[in-house]
Amino acid sequence: MNVDEERISLIKLHNFFYLKPSWAWRLINLYEKASEVLKQAPAALFAEAGLPLDEGQRFAKKVSSFDAEKELTQADRMGAKVVFFDDDDYPSLLKEIPDPPILIYIKGKMKPSWPIGIVGTRKPSNYGVRSCVKLIKEISPFNISIVSGLARGIDSVAHESALKFGLQTWAVLGTGIDICYPRENKKLYARMPETGGVLISEFPLGSPPLAYHFPRRNRIISGVSHSVLVIEGGFSSGALITARFALQQGRELLALPGNIDSFQSAGPNSFIKQGAALCSEGLDIISSLPAEAFLEKKSARKEEVQEEKIPSLGGLANRVYEFIAHSQKGLTLDEIMKEFKIGVPEASGVVFELETGGYISNSEGKYSSNSIR
Amino acid sequence: MLSKFLSFGLKGVDGFLVGVEVDVSKGLPTYSIVGLPDAGIKESKDRVVSALRNSGFDLPVKKVTVNLTPAEIKKAGTHYDLPIALGILKSIGKISDVSGRQTTSTAFIGELSLDGKIRPVNGVLPMLLSMKGKQGIESVVVPPENGGEAALSKLNVYMADSLKNVVSFLNGEIELPLARRRREIKDKIFKGDFSEVKGQVAAKRAMEIAAAGFHNLLMIGPPGSGKSMLARRFSTILPPLTDNESIEVTKIYSIAGMGISGIIRHRPFRDPHHTISDAALIGGGTNPKPGEVSLAHCGVLFLDEFAEFSRSALESLREPVESHLVRISRVKENVTYPAKFILIAAMNPCPCGYQGHPLKECVCTPLQVKKYQVKVSGPILDRIDMHVQLSPIKYSQWSADKTEKDSRSIRERVLEALKVQKRRFGGSSYFNAFMNVSEIRKYCRLDLECSKIMETAMDRFGYSARSLDKMLKVARTIADLSSSEEIKKEHLTESMLYRILDKRESSSLIGG
Structure with a gap:
């Protein structure tokens, strides 16, 4: 393979320094070229750059044993590209963050668009899921990319809805780009590059899902995005780490308001209190972007964007539906029976109609509305 | 001299007749039990010897052999103490054959304590129930504590509290009290509602x-x-x-x-x-x-x-x-x-x-x-x-x-539904839950409307054929509870409420 020496050197540097890109940058700045860096004696190199000397030994060993060309071939074979900081494909916003990776792995076609980060808990409430879908649907006429982390919960919902409503979506992984984590998102992982999705990772091929990878991954999510929307997340949620990165990196932060007694909304509510933009409709997201974004509106995709489904059922079913749709946390069958003073047989018929009609769904014993309003 | 008394063994919940044969003969003083006894029976040797002595009988310095027939079936339990002790006493002539009672139609159950008292044992009722008039048993001697349950059988049940009393009874000197069939015992009924x-x-x-x-x-x-x-x-x-x-x-x-x-x-x-x-x-x-x-x-x-x-x-x-x-x-x-x-x-x-x-x-x-x-x-x-x-x-x-x-009101409805099931299946304890596939096909027919609902539900929630059968059985019971011959729409939809774990994880918000 004919690749220039500089790129090979960068891959070698990245493979050692991917957790500390700032060190790599210091060395590159010092010697102007990565290939020059590798020509130096390790001890002198580390001393010169003021880096811990004991790392120098490890560096020498690691760099000499690492086969950068193989890494490139492997990436190529799985359809991924290695994108360097100076390449055109390198996300321009990512260049602005304090410690940008010297290279990233990308799989899929990245089209020019306005990236929006959407993050949230792995265990969302029905409200969180519903709102996330609703907001993505509302911004679907615009040239937006939805950036998230391919985790369970809100991340998956964001990717799925983006694909559904015809938006580009970027998944930033906490593993090597050739590894799917969590396993249950295997289908989504496989489907994304083919259907307008892009996988992004700064970790070398084969990197396992280690706990400390994910906060680093989060800085890329906010790093590539114009603004970041927090859907739901408790105080210790990873979504909040991303939100804090967004603030450090000077990104616009939006938060979905929630009930004050809902622990999943504790994070976003506290951000709103601190001054994050309250996001209650799609336009709130668009207005966080430069004015051009608003002007780039596509023609509405009629077949995708359908109006809210209102049950055209009998009187009782409609009233039950309204009752469920207006509840905040979903309703149990008991509550429905009590409200309408009906017995189990009658109630079962009504919820069956509503459920098979796709108006409501049941999770953990509670019925809640499917509608996106 | 050889003697034989009768007792019972247990296999699962079924009892069987056990013959306890005792032979006391001349020879070195030994004591052996044969006929597949378990550890509990082997230990009876020491209890029996002490119980005999403390009841005022002397154990002869002779060779004692105990055989439990049928010899090929394993036997367990401590209730052979009494017949073994009686066998020894009869063999040495302490129980008279002439003036006494017939021992061939009486069975003996009881554990002995060292002082000769008779202690209660487990499993008396199943032992006696499987006997019902068979094999010529007419009466049984049991520990007083077991009298209540033993009386449920059709035998004459004598209650004996000590070895000495049993011997006197067999010699025709005293009468043992008969156990009376008691009315139902007071159950510890749960008081909640x-x-x-x-x-x-x-x-x-x-x-x-x-x-x-x-x-x-x-x-x-x-x-x-x-x-x-x-x-x-x-x-x-x-x-x-x-x-x-x-x-x-x-x-x-x-x-x-x-x-x-x-x-x-x-x-x-x-x-x-x-x-x-x-x-x-x-x-x-x-x-x-x-x-x-x-x-x-x-x-x-x-x-x-x-x-x-x-x-x-x-x-x-x-x-x-x-x-x-x-x-x-x-x-x-x-x-x-x-x-x-x-x-x-x-x-x-x-x-x-x-x-x-x-x-x-x-x-x-x-x-x-x-x-x-x-x-x-x-x-x-x-x-x-x-x-x-x-x-x-x-x-x-x-x-x-x-x-x-x-x-109470719930129970009344349950009883009504039970009657319906009894009529349907004939048997006394056959319930909807026990229906097999062909019975489900026979008794859980769906009309057109219900079939339609079933189809919708399978499409929507991905129910398997197995959960379908379960739903049908439950729907049958719901219909029985409302005294309905046919399974109606509301019975079916209600039965689906009780199969929540079968529902395909419907992330219908996105997938819908």
């Missing part, structure tokens, strides 16, 4: 259906949602035991040595802890004993914290739930205990219990939750007809002064 459980209307309804059709039920809900409370009150809505069932239950309790003094009339309620061993749950041991599943025969087996039971315990439940009996195989014997029970299982939705709780945060990782739930899935879940989800109760429901449905 369904009206004490606030809210949870849907769960109560599910219990009503489970009781009416003998369906197994799984309750899923966070701590404090009333799962255990409901389960404990379940027996208050069950129909009473039939006479045959009462006898079966009493036999099992007698074998298990659960201190019964008369016939059991209420349906058993067993709630073993989740740390229970497989053998204790299913039955077993070197000398097989009935386990919790058999003690719950004709009643309720309540397994709280279902997912915490060991996997092997849950697996071992499969056979009794499926075939209503437990087979315990040992090298020398096979024992079968009946185990027809309603399984009421309760579990939290996740290890910490608060998944889906409106106020408390669940601290489990998705993987933990999955592992927890997978534990009860598979074969055992396939054998559970109904699952219901309970939500924590709110104060407004708790404080509502509205009177709840009480056990």
Whole structure:
């Protein structure tokens, strides 16, 4: 393979320094070229750059044993590209963050668009899921990319809805780009590059899902995005780490308001209190972007964007539906029976109609509305 | 000289006649017991010797041989003490053959203490019941404590409290008191009532259906949602035991040595802890004993914290739930205990219990939750007809002064549904839950509208063919509860409420 020496050197540097890109940058700045860096004696190199000397030994060993060309071939074979900081494909916003990776792995076609980060808990409430879908649907006429982390919960919902409503979506992984984590998102992982999705990772091929990878991954999510929307997340949620990165990196932060007694909304509510933009409709997201974004509106995709489904059922079913749709946390069958003073047989018929009609769904014993309003 | 007395042995819940032969002959003074005795019987040697001496008899310095016939069947238990002691006494001429009673039609049961008193033993009732007039037994001598249960048989039951009294009785010197058939014993009946459980209307309804059709039920809900409370009150809505069932239950309790003094009339309620061993749950041991599943025969087996039971315990439940009996195989014997029970299982939705709780945060990782739930899935879940989800109760429901449905009114409906089932199946204890596939096809026909609903549901929720059959059985019971010949639309849709775990995970928000 004919690749220039500089790129090979960068891959070698990245493979050692991917957790500390700032060190790599210091060395590159010092010697102007990565290939020059590798020509130096390790001890002198580390001393010169003021880096811990004991790392120098490890560096020498690691760099000499690492086969950068193989890494490139492997990436190529799985359809991924290695994108360097100076390449055109390198996300321009990512260049602005304090410690940008010297290279990233990308799989899929990245089209020019306005990236929006959407993050949230792995265990969302029905409200969180519903709102996330609703907001993505509302911004679907615009040239937006939805950036998230391919985790369970809100991340998956964001990717799925983006694909559904015809938006580009970027998944930033906490593993090597050739590894799917969590396993249950295997289908989504496989489907994304083919259907307008892009996988992004700064970790070398084969990197396992280690706990400390994910906060680093989060800085890329906010790093590539114009603004970041927090859907739901408790105080210790990873979504909040991303939100804090967004603030450090000077990104616009939006938060979905929630009930004050809902622990999943504790994070976003506290951000709103601190001054994050309250996001209650799609336009709130668009207005966080430069004015051009608003002007780039596509023609509405009629077949995708359908109006809210209102049950055209009998009187009782409609009233039950309204009752469920207006509840905040979903309703149990008991509550429905009590409200309408009906017995189990009658109630079962009504919820069956509503459920098979796709108006409501049941999770953990509670019925809640499917509608996106 | 040779003598022979009669006693009983037990195999599973069936008794058999045992001949206790004693030969006292000249020779070196030894004492041996043959005829496959277990350790308990071998120990009887020491008890018998002391009991004889302390009752005022001298053991001859001779060779004593005891044989338990039929010699090829294993025997266990301490109740052979009495016939062995009597055999020795007769062999040395302390019991007269001439003036005394016929010993060939009398059987003897009793453990001896060292002072010659007769102590109670386990399993008397099943020993006697399987005898019914067979093999010429007309009367039996039992320890006084066992008199109550023994009187349930058709034999003359004498109660003896000491070895000396039995000897005097046999010599025609005194009379032993006859055990009288007592009226039903006072059961420890659970005093609770369904009206004490606030809210949870849907769960109560599910219990009503489970009781009416003998369906197994799984309750899923966070701590404090009333799962255990409901389960404990379940027996208050069950129909009473039939006479045959009462006898079966009493036999099992007698074998298990659960201190019964008369016939059991209420349906058993067993709630073993989740740390229970497989053998204790299913039955077993070197000398097989009935386990919790058999003690719950004709009643309720309540397994709280279902997912915490060991996997092997849950697996071992499969056979009794499926075939209503437990087979315990040992090298020398096979024992079968009946185990027809309603399984009421309760579990939290996740290890910490608060998944889906409106106020408390669940601290489990998705993987933990999955592992927890997978534990009860598979074969055992396939054998559970109904699952219901309970939500924590709110104060407004708790404080509502509205009177709840009480056990009596629920029980009346259950009894009505029972009559319908009796008419349908003919038998006395055959329930909708026991229907096989051809019976389901026969008795659970769906009209056009219901077939349509079934089709919609299968498309929408991805129910399997197996869950379909279960739904049909439950729908049949719901129809029986409302005295409806046909399964109607509302019966079917209601039955679907009780198959929540079969629903395909519908992330319909996105997929819809």
